[in-house]
Each structure stands twice: as structure tokens, then as C-alpha cells.
Amino acid sequence: MQKKKIQLFVTCLVDQFFPDVAEATYEIFKKLGIEVYIPRDQTCCGQPAFNDGLFKDARRVAHQFLKAFKEDIPIVAPSGSCVHMVRHQYPVLFKGEPDEKLALDISKRTYELTEFLVNEIGIEDVGSYYPHRVTYHASCHMTRGLGVIEPPLRLLKNVRGLELLPMKNADWCCGFGGVFSVKYPHLSVAILEDKVRWIEESGAEIVTSPDISCLMHIEGYLRRNKIPIKTEHIAMILRGEES
Amino acid sequence: MDSLIPIFKERLQDLGGEVIEVGSDPRKTFQEFITRNNLYSLASWDTPFLHGILDSIEGIQVLYPGKSGEELRRIVLNAQAGVTDSFFAVAETGTLALPVTEKKPSLVSLIPELHIAFLEREKILANFEELFQKLWDFGIVEYILVSGPSRTADIEQTLTIGVHGPKRVVVFLT
């Protein structure tokens, strides 16, 4: 499928805490010759409130998303979790609402980065160089939410210099869970401890994922416990280092 | 059907059950088994086939379901082995389908420590879907579906064979 232009949904966490990820995503598309339009009035998909059962608050924020991305151009985001929200939860959130039609339309043209590259435009090699031992955390929203399992792995396998090491229980939850991470922090970290152990057992120096929320949670723990493993969003790896 | 026999054997053995191929002479095979296992007191279903096998075997006492519930309970409590045949069997799961009637009481395959079941090889079906279709076609009676000896892993997740049901299930394949 020829897609020459996309809209970039930065996502609020990336915009506020990890803007390099958006920069890297932009550069990937630029390298592929795809035009990237970035709506300036974008903010957030509304998931945090939705997660807490506060649908009205979520809808208010999601409404802004609909406004920002109303152009009929595919939307791409470096986040499985946000894309899952738009694709699967917007139809629920806007059911019977005035904006239902627009919401349904947008839900059908929003894609996660790796999913878009592999499934929509058939790219499995982005010409990246990243000489590190990397392991992949298959987030809940990517695997069970969107059903996107192969694309990130295919892309990583084609990165030059990258050694992809398998992780035990790669698709087991990391324990973040959105508001759960602050409502039940001890439980959240107890679950994370298993994930960290499996990351360590993989022998990798870097753990990657398409979801910055999982990585933020994992890195917070790695740093607190002085574990010398780094996290890196998959967009950074696919943009790669200078060779 | 022939291809189902190895699967049935494998699956039943996986569960701790045993399968003995009966040659041309079921009585002889059975006699050898009785001797080898020092069996002398059996409880059995009351069927013409089983009478045909058991009544002519020497040195054993065979008791068939009696006139009363107390008698039945006494018979099975004192028997070393319970003998039944099988209505059908399932290869995929190593299952025997045993009807329950007055002449084929459930207790015979439940109380004695050893359950001996005769099974005609043509009666082996592929899977549970086929079994239930057959049972439906034949009309609904009460059944016990037996897949190997009784078991539990309730203590420390360690498998223990033989709890309330038999410790050993031996299928004589005719």
C-alpha cells in the first residue's frame, strides 16, 4: 500500500518526558521519503482518565484528539497503548455521542509505528545501525491489544550490528497498568520484579519496547536499584546510531 | 481405526494405565495375568462376555452384583480387582466409556484397587466429539468416563496415583 503522507501523533508522555522518541520517529519516516504532518493542537488520547473509569473526562480529551486529527490521513504513533485506546476504545467511548462517526473513522486509520512500517507499507528494514545486545519487551497493548507481534521483531532483526536476545515471558505484563501504577504501587512493582529478572536473565544491555510507559516504569526501577541495564524505545533503535 | 490403537495406548500409558493386547485366546492371556499378579478374588459386571471369560478360570472367586446394595458393597470392598468391559473408548484421551446399570454398577470400577477393562479394538473412537455423538445415537443411559487410574496433586503439587478410585487400570484389548 502506497502511503506517502502520515500524521504523527506524538503522545503526551513522549512529548513531555521523552521527545527524542518523536524526533526519532520523524527521522525514520523522513529517511523513507514519507511526508510527516504534525498537527499542532494535539495533546493526549485520553487513556489515563478512561482507565480510571472517568469516561466523561476521557471523552473531553479524546474530543480534542478527534479535532486535531480530523484530516483523512493515516495517523501513526510510537505507542501501542495509545493506538489501542484510539482503535478499540474510541468506539466504546463515543458510542451514541455526536462525534461517533468521526471517532469510528479515526479509529480505523490510526497505527502503531512498527505495525505501520511492516503491515501497511511493507518495510522490514529501515537501514538502521545499532550495535548492542537488545531484548524485546512485548507489551500487553501490542500483543493482546493490537495483535502486533511479528513486526517489531522483524524490524529489529534487520538492524545492523544488533544482537536480539530472547526474553523469558516477553509478553507477560510489566505491571505498569496505567493508573494502577500509582493506585497499587507495591503490587505494580512486585509484578515488575519478575519482568526485571527475566530482562537480566536475557543477558541484554538494553531492553526495548514500542511502549514508553512500560519502559518508564522499568527504567525507574532499574535506576533505583542501580541495575546497569538501559531502556530504549524501539523508535530510537530503528533510527539507530551513526555507523 | 487401526491408527487409533497406538494413540489410545500411548495416551492411556501417559496416564499410568496399562494396555495388554489379547492374542487369539483372551482366556489364556487373562489367566496369565491373574497368575502373574496373584489375584484370586474379583468383582465383575454381569455380562455374557465376562461370564465367558471368567467362569472358566480356575483358582479365583468371581462375584457378580448381587441381590442387594449391601451385598454389592461387600463384594467390591473385598475384591482385589473389578472387571468390566467397555462400551466405547477414546484414543485422544485414553478414555473408557462405561455404562452404569444394575448389572454394570459403577462401584465395580471404583472400589477395588485394580480395574480390569476388556475393550474391543473396533470400539476405539478418535475424540470426545465422536464419543458423544455415538452415546447420543445409542440413547442416553448413565455413564462413567474413565481415563486412567485415580489421581491427585493436591499436596505440594506432587502427583499421587490412586486416591479413592483404582490405583491401576489395565485394558485388555480384544
Added chain:
Amino acid sequence: MSGYRFPIEFRERAQKALKDARLRETLREVMPHFREERVKKISEVPDWEMRRDRASQIKEEVIRKWEEYHRLADEALKKRGIKVFHARDGKEARKIIGKIAKGHHVKKIVKSKSMVSEEIELDSYLEGLGMEVTETDLGEFIIQLAGEKPFHIIAPAVHKKAREISRLFQKKLGLDVGEGIIDITDAARKVLKKRFLEADMGITGSNFVVAETGTLAIVENEGNARMCVAYPRVHVAIVGEEKLLPRFTDLGLFLPLLTISATGQRMTSYVMLLGSPYEKKINNPKERYVIFLDNGRSKILKDRELWPLLKCIRCGACINVCPIYNKIGGYAYGWVYSGPIGAVFNYGILGPERAGELPFASTLCGACDNVCPVKIPITKILLEERRRSSELFRKARGRPGFAERAIFSLWSYLMSHPGLYGLFSTPIRKILRFFGFGSWRRHHLPPFRQWSRERDFPPLSKETFLSHLKKKGE
């Protein structure tokens, strides 16, 4: 009178469980086995996904034609000489069973595993009538002796070590039992054999009830359910109203689906397909009763979002894959059912005031949806129940408090006004970074405090991506 405490204080119970090292060790050792065995057996079944689809459809058919199938079932059961009762709630169910027991001059009862009987707290009621009730599943027998509640739906005593059980037998049964697992099993077999022989009545559940034939289908491994049915002269089966299957042949699909999903067994050692009682013949039981329990299921049936909960076949597969359950076990859920299905079902039956916190106790990872053999959309229902607690029921336990709601109101206002959102890119950002949000670190103001007890919280970046773009003039 009730053994359960409401409202269910999940947070406190979960904290307690996290501190229990032995509990965590048991879970770590035991749970992977169930998951691995299930995966192994599923890989043998090429049409597993098709089976799930069909099973889901059949269960939806039962729900759609609820009254019709219940009428059919009642007729079929009665035709077999089985007496049928429908109990509106636990109180009514207990009374019915008590009356049956008294009518038959029952003094001793043997019982096999039934979650529904836990729902109505049957044992203590019957004991109150002066009857002796023995739980005959080995694990249930052990915890009955210990006076505890089951640890896990399928493995109730898995947290008890053999040595501990041996001492329990010595103390409560006056038996001198060795400390090996085989010794214990042998001792239990002897004790229970006597109880089976002396029992007047056997009480069981039923995994399925076939509407067209009135067949009760019961699965087990030990043989104790067979004993409960074949020894005493009266058999009572207590069953949730949702346990129906339309046709006898549906069992051919559902039985392996259940056993593989539950314990990763191709089939359990025994499946009983029960029909008429034996009235005047030599087999037992002479009388059979089936009691269907509503206890709130009819309310769930009419609920536009919650009705899929009635598809559940009680396999426990969702429990085995739940990251939360795997950390805290079943007690934290505070009622009969635990894990993912426990969270949603307990809420459906008990309501938001008693069980309102449970739907929030999940990361929404979706592992449960993935393994459910009848495709219950548990995650979707968790979110709906959260919505109800947050937006509808003021008295819901676990409902976001004033501060939380205020923060989200403010947040949603900010996020729906790009101009205001852009404020975070101005000198306000420099100030925030200076006052604590400039590096990975611990924080002292909520909700960052909750986050950073055990993890560092990330810094705000020097610039947001969007403001950086603005600067570049792109």
C-alpha cells in the same frame, strides 16, 4: 454468621499477601505448571480457536434463550425422576437443602467440590442443624480440618506442606501419620472411606447440566465425587443457573475444553454423566435432587454489559495467567471467586458497595481474555465496572476520591485546551524542572510519591517535542 467480610478491602488484603513470603513462594512454584500444561495440550489441538468460538456461541445461545432452556432442563430432569428446585438466594438454597436432609433423616453428609456451595456457605448451615459434613476432595478435606478457606479454585491446599498436613491429621484426627505424601494420601483414603460408607447424603456441584436430556456432567480426578454419588442413598446437586448446555453432544466440545483450560489435562480421570436415581434397585442413590441457584445471576442476565459473565465454565484458566493473582493469590479477592473472573463476577453479584474495588485491581493486561475458553471479554467488563464505580455509584468501594477526581478534571481540562497544554512548554517548565522534575528521582508529593516509593520518576525534558517544532518553525 458469614465467613466473608464486606466491603472487600482489596488493598489491605493485597498488602498482607505481598508480605507473606510463604504465599509468594508457593505461587511461584505452583502456578507455572498449570500454564505450561495447558499450553502443551492446546498445541495438540489444531482447531482450538474454532472450539473457543463455538463454545462461546453455544453459551451465548443459552443466555439468549434462558427461559426456554431452563424450562427444557426442568422437564428433562423431572422426567428422569429428579426433583428440581430453583433457589432465589443463598438463604433459600440452604433452607431447601436442609429440609431435604431432615426429610431423609440425614445425619452424615459427604460433599465434593462446589464453588456454588461456598457461595451459599452451606457447610456451616448444615452443621448448625446437627449434621456432620465432610469435604471429600483431598485438598478441601485438608483445609476443612485446618479451618481455612481454599487457596486456589483448583488446588485448594497447595500452600500446605506435607509435614504440616501430617501434623494436622495427628491433631484433628488422632492419627499417627508419616510425613510423606503417600502416607498422607493413604491415611486420608482410609478416613474418607469410612465417611463415604456411613454417609446418608452426598452433595456435589455439577460442571454442566444438559437441557435436552437432564444429564448432570461432573468431572474429577480423585474418585471422591463418584463416591459421594454412588454410596449414599440421597444425592443433591447444587448448580449455578448458568451451568446449562443445550444438547447432550455439546459435552463432547465442552468437556475437553474445560479440562485442558483448567489443569492442562486432556481429560480428568473421571467424568460422571448422571441420569435417573435408582429408586428400588441395588445402585445408589435412590433419590436425586438438583437445586439451581440464582443469587444475583438473573440480575446479571439482564445487564447489557455484564451478561457475558454467565458464559463462565469455571475453569480457572484466567486465574492462572493473571499477573496480579500470581503475586497475591486468592484470599485478597475477598469472596468465593478470585482472579480476573472473580473481580468481575464478584462485582456483578455483590455490587459496587461490597466489591467495588476489585475491578481497579488489574493492569488490564488482557491475558485473561486471551485464555478464556468461552471468550468472555473480561477486560472490557473491568473497564465498564470501573466506569460504574467512578461515574454512577457514589458509595462504591474503591471509587476515585475527591482529590483524584479533581486532578483528573483539571487534567482533562488542560488536555482539551492545546493552548493551556502549551503552558508546560513555557518558563513554567523551567521552574518545574528546577523544583524536582529535572532528573530521575524520588518525589514527596502525590501521586508522584506513590510512584516513587520503589521506582524513580523520570524528569520533564528540557523542551517538549511540539514546542521544539514551533521553535524550528516547521
